[in-house]
Amino acid sequence: MEVDVVTGLKQTSVKADGTRNAQQYSASENAYTGNPLPSPSSTFAISAMLVGLLVFLVAGTPPVWGAGVKWTSRALALVLLVLLLVWHFRRRYYRPQWQSHRRTRVWQLPGxxxxxxxxxxxxxxxxxxxxxxxxxxxxxxxxxxxxxxxxxxRITERYEPGQxxxxxxxxxxxxxxxxxxxxxxxxxxxxxxxxRTTSAPQQRTATASQEISAVSAxxxxxxxxxxxxxxxxxxxxxxxxxxxxxxxxxxxxxxxxxxxxxxxxxxxxxxxxxxxxxxxxxxxxxxxxxxxxxxxxxxxxxxxxxxxxxxxxxxxxxxxxxxxxxxxxxxxxxxxxxxxxxxxxxxxxxxxxxxxxxxxxxxxxxxxxxRLMTPTLELAPLKEGVLAWFKARARLFFGSRPVDFSVSLDNAWTTQSYHLVVDAEDKVFVGVQEAPALIPYFTAHWNRLAKSAAEGDSQPIARAARLTTPPPYYRFQRRAGQRYAHFYTRFFPEPREDLKEGTQVPEVRFRFYEVPPGSVFRAVITASAAALLIWLIGFVASRKTDPGTDVPAFLLVFPAIAAAWLGFDGQPRRLLEGTLAARLSLVTTVLSSIAASGLYMINKAQLPHLAWDNFFGIQVLGIDSLAWSALTMVAIVNASCISYIYLARTWEFMHLSSRPSQFDSPKEFLVD
Incomplete structure (x- = not known):
């Protein structure tokens, strides 16, 4: 038996007679044993260098050194800061995470x-x-x-999403x-x-009372x-x-x-x-x-x-x-x-x-x-489109986590009747439920049985199986604005490796949307308030530079405070943490409100900054200033987009909830 040259441990494998062969693994297949994390002293030193470069980049050099030295040194500091950040990220985060996903050593049992x-x-x-x-x-x-x-x-499989x-x-x-x-x-x-079976006459003379007595015994x-x-x-x-x-x-x-x-x-x-x-x-x-x-x-x-x-x-x-x-x-x-x-x-x-x-x-x-299960996070690749790629990353950065996951039907073929239920929280409703690979999977298995039956009497067993095996059946519960999804199937075929479309068990995907009003409605309120205030103060400021009060500066900050409080200061709610549209609208509201407050203070102080001329002479709702016109347009577009999304989502929920059902079911009334 050989000794592993990397770890010094003996490795064996199974022979055909039940004994074990010596086996040697390469260094790339070893268990993760390091790279250890950087020491605290080195991390502190690198952090101090990064902070120093950042301070130098912001403050610059003394005026007596001249403008050329000032901008040259800042450019050099920026390059050093970027390189040091990349090196620190790879050393502190990237390499340890990559090393932790290497293959782990598996020692086989002795022969x-x-x-x-x-x-x-x-x-x-x-x-x-x-x-x-x-x-x-x-x-x-x-x-x-x-x-x-x-x-x-029968199998009933139920999922309850957590955080x-x-x-x-x-x-x-x-x-x-x-x-x-x-x-x-x-x-x-x-x-x-x-x-031991009895004769046919004895079986025919057996009464139900005798069978009951046998069962009780x-x-x-x-x-x-x-x-x-x-x-x-x-x-x-x-x-x-x-x-x-x-x-x-x-x-x-x-x-x-x-x-x-x-x-x-x-x-x-x-x-x-x-x-x-x-x-x-x-x-x-x-x-x-x-x-x-x-x-x-x-x-x-x-x-x-x-x-x-x-x-x-x-x-x-x-x-x-x-x-x-x-x-x-x-x-x-x-x-x-x-x-x-x-x-x-x-x-x-x-x-x-x-x-x-x-x-x-x-x-x-x-x-x-x-049991507990942790779903794998699926980020849209770039090949699916730039918009899908951007939205997937934006959801992570802005903390938007919709209820959107897929469930494999691994248990469906192990039973005759299968129910899959996904329970979500009360503030969401079923938006999408689909299984694109389900029809090709069923078709491949049913065609295989049909082909076996068409071969005639040469394979009577296969023909009998085709005649006695019922066709697969599945159904989704209709979407009616409910918070749960229900999938049902029976006679689900077992996956086969020799079947092209029937090897991989299909998945069912569910996506849940917010029940109105939700976070989108809060975004509509704050965006509309910000657009109205920005237009009003911009209309006044474009005609009178100093209205004689600082109240507009405080008024413009209120939408930013409201957006931050309504959108990000809430209790965590399982998988749903607000939609991406609401988060983007709230961020735009915060930035536009703060920018408007700063623009107002610049105009009141009569500073030359941002005093651009309106070359085309176009007025935006009576505003002459180019800077105020651009800021007002941003606020109006933000409020219009989020309002449209809110109206569309509300109509979708109303449409799903009010569709008539072909079965007798309870009814909910909204009356005066």
């Missing part, structure tokens, strides 16, 4: 751990004398990972099929893993049965934050630790291999099955690399080769062998969060979980 897990699973089965009911429970666990829609009847996170709450309505339920509740009716045993049900199957490397798993009564359910989960996987794999050969493979001469089992366990135990790659995926292939190379007829149940290969294929790249769920007499149970 002998697969042998330990295999031996532990065999000893556990031998000591506990695994019953047929336990074998069925392991099969339920396996099928719930591979075919989750066979057990999950920067989303609270995801998922409720699962599950049903254990009747055949498997009878095998779990009444293991004495089993023979070699199959249900099994209810006592059901209270003692526990199903190990996979709640989540995330990709390896994905962390689940603040996970809480709850039963239908709100009580917390226990979950398996990672060691217990691996033990469960090993027991399920051994059970499937025993079923496939019809006997315990550890007592026979199936050395190929033992080797394939070791490789499969090694694949299930391996850890994902930061880039999503995996060292090996040969365990599932080795299990498939057991059935393909069976020339002596040793494999009695190739279906169990296929199930084992599918299980390892899934658990090579994913892991399961397993909860212990009590099994009710009817096999139907409700389980829910909630």
């Amino acid at each position: 002998n751990q697969a042998y330990v897990l295999q031996r532990s699973a065999g000893q556990s089965r031998a000591s506990a004398k695994l019953s047929e009911a336990d074998a069925v429970r392991l099969r339920v666990f396996t099928r719930a990972i591979i075919y989750p829609a066979a057990y999950r009847q 920067r996170t989303l609270v995801q709450r998922v409720t699962i309505d599950a049903q254990i099929p009747g055949r498997e339920l009878r095998q779990i509740l009444n293991p004495r009716d089993l023979l070699n893993g199959h249900v 099994e209810s006592t045993r059901a209270s003692e049965q526990v199903i190990l049900f996979p709640i989540l199957v995330p990709r390896k490397g994905e962390m689940v934050d603040n996970l809480r798993i709850l039963a239908s009564d709100g009580s917390a359910l226990p979950t398996l630790s990672y060691r217990q989960y691996l033990q469960l996987v090993a027991e399920a794999l051994r059970t499937l291999l025993d079923i496939s050969y019809g006997r315990d493979i550890s007592e026979g001469a199936q050395s190929e099955a033992i080797e394939a089992e070791i490789m499969a366990l090694a694949d299930a135990m391996q850890r994902a690399a930061p880039d999503g790659r995996y060292e090996s995926n040969s365990g599932a292939d080795a299990i498939r080769l057991l059935g393909a190379g069976d020339t002596n007829g040793e494999v009695a149940n190739k279906g169990a062998l296929t199930l084992a290969a599918q299980l390892i294929t899934k658990l090579t790249s994913h892991y399961a969060v397993v909860a212990a769920v009590p099994c009710p007499p009817d096999g139907r149970f409700v389980i829910s979980y909630e």
Whole structure:
């Protein structure tokens, strides 16, 4: 085994026989160990230099040095200030942030751990004398990972936006099929893993009262049965934050630790291999099955690399080769062998969060979980247009955070009926709800089934699947000015890697707007007040330089104070922090009001600054001064634009809220 030349740590990888190969990583794949942040003394020294250059740039040199030295030294100070700022930013912020996103080192488990897990699973089965009911429970666990829609009847997924996170709450309505339920509740009716069936006349003479008596007799045993049900199957490397798993009564359910989960996987794999050969493979001469089992366990135990790659995926292939190379007829149940290969294929790249769920007499149970999710911030790239690029950055600079995010439909294909609900705050309403990739996704999967059915009797299984599989269906809740969005779908197809348009699970995007009046109305009031005051004082100042009072200077500052107080001094409200249009209007109001106040004081002091002549002789609402005319036009344009946006948003909300519905629904009246 080699020693890593960078860290001195031993690294191994999986061989085909379950052992490990030595592996060496390059320095670029090491975990982030530094660059450390600059020392406080160096940061203080650089800050002092920056402040000194800024003071020199503003104050300049003494007058006795001459104008040439004054402007030359200022230009040199400006260049040094920019270079020092760039260097300080890269050293203090850019490099540490970039280094923190480098790939982290992942140490794989030693090769002998697969042998330990295999031996532990065999000893556990031998000591506990695994019953047929336990074998069925392991099969339920396996099928719930591979075919989750066979057990999950309905999933309701609800999102609640927070300040920067989303609270995801998922409720699962599950049903254990009747055949498997009878095998779990009444293991004495089993023979070699199959249900003992009565003859047809006996089945026809069975009455409903006898069935009810049988169910009541099994209810006592059901209270003692526990199903190990996979709640989540995330990709390896994905962390689940603040996970809480709850039963239908709100009580917390226990979950398996990672060691217990691996033990469960090993027991399920051994059970499937025993079923496939019809006997315990550890007592026979199936050395190929033992080797394939070791490789499969090694694949299930391996850890994902930061880039999503995996060292090996040969365990599932080795299990498939057991059935393909069976020339002596040793494999009695190739279906169990296929199930084992599918299980390892899934658990090579994913892991399961397993909860212990009590099994009710009817096999139907409700389980829910909630967790915190942090959405990735999507900034519009430049290729989408300069306006979109600018608006995305402006929202960050001005603190405008609309409710606009997308949700992946990863849970939709794992159930027969799927509901997605997004709850927002009371001051917003649904503006946009779309899923552009949903129709191509459905079309690709339905065309695949149609093509398989059109091939005729050569593939009767595919044709039967096409005839029995219902077409997918989806629907959005109509927009009616409500604060929540609701998406529903059923018979959602599972993604397939061999299908061009059906590989990636589509996303649903929701965008919420403010309910009038909102922040836009406050911006309208302040912008209109600023435009009126600027025009009034500009009209007077253009005819009389000194009106004999300083009141106009104070009046012009009031819109700026009001804009700052109404727009930026508020309590944080989850994801919605005011629209970009309102923030831009408030900033324009503040700047124009302060500029008007300064212009008034300059005119009153009869300074020559900004005393421009109106070359064209055009008057703006009776104002002769060019400076006052330009400032008045800025204020009027600002008030007009934000008023138009307010009227348009109000009409949109009114239109959505007052559209008649084709269904009977409550009605809200606005009357005198």
